[in-house]
Structure formats: C-alpha cells, structure tokens
Amino acid sequence: MASSSKTEQKKMLILKSSEEEEFEIEESIAVQSGTIKNMVEDDFTLIPLPNVDTETLIKIIKYMKKHGEKTKSNEKDIEEFDKEFVKKSFTELKELVLAANYLHITSLIDLLCQAFADRIKNKSVKAIREIFGIPNDFTPEEEAEVYEQHKWAHEEGKEHIDHSAY
Amino acid sequence: LVFYLHLPHPNTLLTNQTPQKNNLFSKSLNPQKIEKLISSQKPNSQNDTIFKNWNYLSSDLTEKILSYLPIRSIIIASSVCKNWNSIITSSSFTTKISTTKNKPWLFLCGQNSIFFKNNQAFAYDPNSNEWISLPISTLLSQDFFIGSNGFFFSTSSENFSFKPIFNGIWNQTSPSRFPRCNPLVGVYYNNDGPRFIVVGGVRFVGGLVDVEDRLAVEVYNPNLDSWELCPPLPADFRSGNSSQWLCSALLRKRLYVFGIYSCFVTCFDLDEHVWSEVETLRPPGILFSFLVTCRECLVLGGLCNLQSGPSFVLWKVDEKTMQEFSEIAIMPNELMCCLFDSDEDDRFASLKCVGLGNLVYVYNEEHYKSYPACVCEFTSEFGMCSWRKLPNLPASASKFHRVVSFCSAASLDNILVGARI
Secondary structure: OOOHHHHHHOOEEEEEOOOOOEEEEEHHHHOOOHHHHHHHHOOOOEEEOOOOOHHHHHHHHHHHHHHHOOOOOOHHHHHHHHHHHOOOOHHHHHHHHHHHHHHOOHHHHHHHHHHHHHHHOOEOHHHHHHHHOOOOOOOHHHHHHHHHHOHHHHOOOOOOOEOOOO | OOOOOOOOOOOOOEOOOOHHHHHHHOOOOOHHHHHHHHHHHOOOHHHHHHHHOOOOOOHHHHHHHHHOOOHHHHHHHOOOOHHHHHHHHOHHHHHHHHHHOOOOEEEEEEEOOOOHHHOEEEEEEOOOOEEEEEOHHHOOOOOEEEEEOOEEEEEOOOOEEEEEOOOOOOEEOOOOOOOEOOOEEEEEEEOOEEEEEEEOOEOOOOOOOOHHHHHOEEEEEOOOOEEEEEOOOOHHHOOOOOOOOEEEEEEOOEEEEEEOOOOEEEEEEOOOOEEOOOEEOOOOOEEEEEEEEEOOEEEEEEEEEEOOEEEEEEEEEOOOOOOOEEEEEEOOHHHHHHHOOOOOOOHHHHEEEEEEOOEEEEEEOOHHHOOOEEEEEEOOOOOOEEEEEOOOOOOOOOOOOEEEEEEEOOOHHHHOOOOOO
16 A cells, blocks of 8 residues: 655644544645634644534545646546545435535535536425425415515426426 | 654544544644634534524525525525525525526427417526426417517507516517517617517408508507608519518617618618618528627628538628628538538528527428527637527427427516515
8 A cells, every 4th residue: 555655755734523532634635624724823733623514524635635636637536436435315414415515615605506406407396405404494374475586486387387396 | 843653544433532643632732722623613602503503594504505506496496585585685686696697598489380289488598498388378379479678579450568578577568560470579778778670561351451551660669659651661572571571680779670682781870760761681602691690790600601501600790891701700610510400402592690799590390300590609709609509499399380489588687686685
C-alpha cells in the first residue's frame, strides 16, 4: 500500500467526529473544506468536528479524497463517482448537506442540493412536506387560494403527479 | 511540523487514544485553544434546531435547492409552507430564476373535433427538458384554439375568449365585428397594457361573407373590453388567410404576416395602424416556410430542395429591405430523418415551425409518431447553434385532428403575480 516514505512528506491532519472517532487525512485534501482550511491557518492539526457524526464524516472524507485527485483526464470518473455518491436515502442526504454546509465544501454543497432538487422535482406538495418534515402552516383558505392560482402546476392532464415520498 | 504516527493502516478508526498521542500534538494545541475552538463551534440556539432536528434546513440551503428545480416544481414548492413561499416569491429569487431559466416554452395543443374531452394541451420546458401535461381545465371546449405570447385564445361561432396561460380564468370578450375561426393572434403591449391583434380567419356564415372581410383585422383591449377595427390585410393575401396558410411574427412595434406557401410578406405598424407594401420573401429552393422572431431578428425557417435533398434551413432576414437574407443554420440530416421517417413523397408537408427568444422549434404534426419535435438553440451569435430532439410527448397524448403550437415566455416573476400569501 502507500509507502511510509510518501506519507512522511505530506502534511497530515486528524479529523475528529462528534463521537470522538479520529481520521487521518492529508492536509492538501482536507482544505477543500473552507472551515478546515481556516483552522489549519490557525495552526490546528487536530480538527474537532462536534457537528459531524462518524458515518457522515467517513462519507465526506471519501468525497474529498476522490475530488482531491481530480485531473483533466479523470473527469468522467469523478462524474460517475458523484452520481453514485448521491444515491443515498433522504436522511443521509440531509445529514450530508448540513455537514457539507458547516464544513464549507462548495462543490459538495452544490452536488447535494442538485441531488435534492432532482429527487423532489415533480413531487406533490404533500410528498415534499413529508420528505422535509415540514408542517403545513397555511390556513385551509390560504392553501386553496395558492392551489387555485397555480392549478396548472399541481394538476396533470391525464398523468398523475408523484405523491410518493420516496 | 511532521508527526510519526504508528498506525497499522491509514484508514483504521482510531479509538481510545493514548495520552502519548496528545503529547505529540501539544506543540500546536494547548487545552485553552482546544476549548476556544470547541466553544466557537458550539451550536447556538438557532443551530440547535438545525443540528438536532434534521427536518429544517437553513434558508440558504433551501433557496439553493429550490433554485435547482424546474419552474413547475418551484410553483408546487411555493405551496409547501409559508417559509418556502416567501423565499420563492422574494424578488431576489424570482429575478435570479427569471434570468437563468429564461428559454421560451413550446406549447402544443391537440384538438379532437368529435370529442372535446379529448382535447389536450402540453407545454415543453426547455430549461429542464421536460414536457408538462396541462390540466383539462386549461382548455375550453370550443371550436378553435390558438395561443400567443402569454395567452390562450379560443373562438367559437359566437365568442372570442382569452386566458393568461398560467394564471387566471377564461374571459369572454364583448362581441367583435367578425366572428372568427383560425385567425392569427398576436399579443403586444402598449403603455397601458396588453392588446390582442386578430387577423383574418373570419368565420363564414352560410357563405354570405364578403370576400374583403376575410382579411379583416381588429385589435382588442382587455382593459376596456373593446374592439377597434383596423385596415384589412392587403388583398394579395386573399387566397389564404386563416392560420393554416399564414403565420405571424411580432418584432418591436410591428406585426409581420407571412404566407407559408405564397411567400408574401407584409408588416403592420402597431402604432400607426398601417400595412406595408407586400413583398415576396423566397430564398432559392424554398417549398414552404415560416417566419419567426429569434434573438430580436426576423428568421425564416423553410423546407428547401437542396442538391443534397430536402433540408430544413434557417435564414436571418434583413427587416429593412425584407429582401435580403443570410443562411444561419441547417437541420442535421439525421434529425430530419428522425422526425420525418415515412416513405411518402409528401412526408415533409406536415412540418411546422415556431420560434421565440433564442429557440426555433420544428415538429411534425403527423400523429403517428406522437408529434416528434426538435429545437435549434442559438447561443451567443447566430453563428453558433445546436440542434437536439425533444423528448417524446407524455404517453397519454392521443390522436388529434388538429394540432396547434406556439411559443411563449414562461418567466417565474410573471407566473407568480399575486402568489404571495
């Protein structure tokens, strides 16, 4: 595997999850996160991340490692990786996007937001509320009014809008 | 600083760290610094909600997710809750979306002459490359159906009605001078609001209509619910004056009317209410063609007999002379074959073309392949364009006796008028 002489020359950081698990990562890769980059500039090498749990941190490290080795020739490969990366449950995606937001990893935030949009597009209002756990705070009259104004969007001719929340 | 860590494998989870390990880091970290770091990251009361209750996203993230949605889904999302409604209806969001998702939509309306219930309308959103099936309530069960730039129109033997495409309800106008079926309709804006100009397509009543009246032109003002009679279409257009034989293009304050087969062209000054001289616009080899506005210019799209065979060509037309034209695009042969693949000699007769903004749409109004369509998109200059086939219509599209199509802008701020709760 990686020879020890290689790791000796690259500066390493330790990322610590909220559950106190620690992970070693090259600094050059970890600074894809704006938050980590700031801490490195303040001379930290052990980076505690109390807002990111272990499972999510593992996924984020995987993402950063893959994107850290981006070259002109492996663009397709990274695209494939990104496509597979977002094939996760809504709960996992939610935790990932919150962590990516906290860590300021711009490309990952964009990727995850796009994934969310792709998953909720053409879904009904009820399905979206269920996915995001958002209660309906419209009065029945307000809701009816908004629905009436935009009937064309809520109804279909002969197909049906996707009412499933999966 | 270099650290030597004795690890069996770089990816192994490290647990139960020994005190020695902390000593290795003591050079860079002291307990106070660690404490400061952790407390600066401690969730404040707002973050508490975010990080403990996974249900709520910050409004930055919510706005970003919403901005990736196609327009129709954005409209659905505006009904989810008041927070989303206020994000979506905010002027910064609508401006951003209106600038980025600004390609004109293609509307395809199918009429079944026997069963009005089988009338259907579809809208293609080029920003998300998807067809939307519009609800039945969009259409009136009237005889004829057309659309232009933001409005649907419907004509029957007694009535002329209109409805904004995305909002509102059908409105019947006060009686016009001439009952219409199949007219050309253009929508333009004066300082005080929209006007509908209706050209030709006068309905015969027992064959007693005067020939000249077939060219009749009226302008309707929706604010005053009044019709104004205008000078009729020049007599050269006598032989074919319904929208089957004519097409129109609105550019600046002029309505251009063009004979699809005759190649006659004239323009109506919407301020002066005067028709220009009739000219002929016929590039060599043209069999039939359509005049559209594209990128603020007049563009002619026509089926041509070239040496290589029948091709669909686009020309930019010089408005000043109405005689000069320059070729700007040709539909790739594979796409032609894909859209018109029967063996009939007249297979191209069902070709139709409409355009707006930087898009020109071409489709086949023969139903057997469910109305295949393609689009030519001009990027920055007319020199750069790309053709692509549109996805198929939704499976529910049935056989229609008549298909009508038009382009219209679908900008979020227009659609949301009056949507804020």
